[in-house]
Amino acid sequence: MGRLLKGAVTTAALALVVLAGSTGVGAAEDTASPAPTTTLRVGVMSEINNPNLWAVNTVAEWEAVTLQYDMMRKFSEEDLTAAPSLAESCEPSEGSRVWTCTIRSGVKWSDGEPFTARDIAFTYEFVMEKRFPYFRSYIPEGTTFETPDDQTLIWRSPEPTFAPDIPPWIYIVPEHVWGKYADPSIDVKEIKAADVLPVVSTGPYVMTQATAGQNWTFTKNPYFWGDEPAYDSIQYRLFTTPEAMVQALRQGEIDIADELTSDLLPALEKESNITVQKVTPDCWVNLAFNFGGQAPESDPLPALQDLTVRKAIAMAIDKQSIVDKVYPDAAAPGETIVRPLSSYWHLDIPDDQVIPFDPDAANQMLDDAGYTMGSDGVRVDPSTGEPLTMRLPVSGDTVGSEGAGKLIAGYLGKIGIDVTVQPVTGGKMYDIQQTGDFDGYIWYWCGDPDPDYQLSVFTSDQCGDLSDGCWQDASYDALYRKQRSTFDQAKRQQIVFEMQQYVYDQIPAIPLVYPNSIEAYRNDQVTDLTPAPGADGYLVPNYVYTSYVTAQPASATAASNPSNGLPPWIWALVVVAVAVGGFAIYKRSGRQSDEEG
């Protein structure tokens, strides 16, 4: 018995020594390190499925490429208009058909190779040749590029263009890395599947490690041409529930939490060491009306062709109430089709032009127009004799769409329009939009910093393609063409304002809500994050990487990575195991002794 117990205790003691030793080794290694490394830890809700730039899809993937790569001209930190980056300037000539760009000198790729104008030309030619879907549209067909020297890029387009001044949202890649994929026999699938780690780029950080479904590490680029960032590395960590990410932020496991949802705001805002950033709306929730014409089966409510009906609907909807009930503290009522984040282009509708929330006036307008109220509380169209009933699909990929749809059904019921809300998936909504099988729908738009793409969606040409409900208006189309051929930015801005006002008045769609993106960070762990664009912009790099370049660890404690060591519960487990094991052996030995006796 004595021997057994002694053996057990010795074994347990040895286990403790081994475990303790392992902690000690770790600690010794930490002490021996020349300097603690600093890592900015960012929690994200979407995965970086593929570090390859050409396979970019998710929110986190866009953030990752924005952190690593430069564009020829970047989005400005103030209002997302074009600003110097790899190109210090671009000057138009020949009626804006030719743009001559002066390329920054002394820039190197992260592998030490020199960067030249030829890399930009290669990237643009590569994008045009391979027709990468997300990037291709930024360069007009038939454009060619010349590089008379390392610091000059000449862009020649067959038609006048402001494309270099948008700027084109194309990240510049090194020819010495991607040149081998330029061969026409290599398809896009093979390029997307290419292994890219460690990434070679010109941005402040490059991805050096990727663990699928877990975390991704970006290491400081030793050849970065801008100000040196304070953090040695940045680590993205994946969370699949926002609640878990908030707990991680509260416990200091991460410094920044990205892609948060508004229902978590109360929990976040009561923590003094957490700062919440409600980003200026980047997208808008849209109530679109169907005018028909997408496909033979398209059969929208005829009354929606009548501006009086559309205006009555607009006046019956209480946008502020939708914000308060569905997006509390995390949205603003929508106004125009250009989102507020593009502040240079976004129009604030003048107070005297705003369509008021006034259901009584809406009812009066419909009465005056002859839409008589039926005995069932649903109005009847005088020209067709049909009741005003609307199918309203709401897309599952649009946050709050179902809640907003139900409220709208209530509002419109009060003016005699019967609405049936139909929740569908984002994929199904695409089918609905293509076939025109709806009267109105709630979906979302997220545009480019430049308004051209968003404005193009409402042109007649887009019926059956991008257009929500095939609204076709010659006056609007003329304005669109005018803004495209106006190369003076201030004059173009005025036309863009005019277009927003026109859509606001004609009501082919109602921008319901501008939802905020929500981010949060531990103000006792990280400071000097520079949001962009403007003070209410993104903290994580959605358009520019400035925030991570200026970020500083808040204290020496926060700066160094905490050693994982042995967690307390393992010590507790070992102690309990030793106690239970010892007791069991003692009992067993006792029983054996009794049997022997």
Added chain:
Amino acid sequence: MRVRYLLRKVAWAFVTLFFVLAVNFFLFRVMPGDPVALLARSQRLSPDAIEQQRALFGLDQPLIQQFGTYVQQTMSFRFGSSLLSARPVTEIIGSRVWPTVLLVGVGTTLAVVLGLLAGVKGGWARDSKFDRGSLYGSLLLYATPEGWLGMLLLIVFAGTLGWFPSGGYSSGTGTGIEHVTDVLNHLVLPALTLTLGYIGQYMIVMRSSLLDVKDEEYVATARAKGLTDPMVRRRHAVPNAFLPSFTLIVLSFGFVLGGAIVVETVFSWPGLGQLTYQAIESQDFPVLQAVFLLTSFAVIIANLVADVAYTFLDPRIEEA
């Protein structure tokens, strides 16, 4: 006789597998929507670009042609590329297998051991305090949604007490023993959730079986031979009462590869369950097909193992 029985079981396993192979393909394609169209609005894709993407992944081909390609590729253990990331599906799944095996394996093993022990102890001493406590506890845990239980543990032990990390597989730092303890630290809460969620079924089945055999004549005979109570239980009652639990255990381990979608999602655990959830959200057909095929294969093999093992554990099966 036994060989013929085994051959019949193996043949049925292959038939089932082929059936799963076919259903697997059509199941995901009857889902509403279009995986490429899902990207259209958020990524500002034009209809031309959408068509280009479809063609890239062969989604523009007639369905029957897609099915032919799918069967041909699957037979040669090629599962194509992810629609979302363009990476090979085998590579994507390969990186997720170990975390799932670790989590679900540990959770299931602990649940099996603790559940069986509690079932034996409770069943043998029916209506004792332990029996009533473990039975009600098991029923409560069995009825508790795993997602809710996981979230509760996460908020209490990670968010409030800060004893454990809030999710993930590791902190991504450290090597060697430091990495191992880091992973164990991340494993505790999700494994505990699974253990608590699974423990009830093993406890209840074992207890019920033991109650059935407890009053059998051979048990009374064993007592009459003068064996002590623990010896009767250990040598005569438990082995005979174990058969239903054995089936349950083998099938449970067959489901290990299926992952635990809810728990992996709550704890951001990078396993096959989380991958399945993401693939469903993005309608990533090739990934979904491969995951479901792998899971089905594991379950079919587990069934086969159970059938074969039964012929040894209970020879009456073969004669039936």
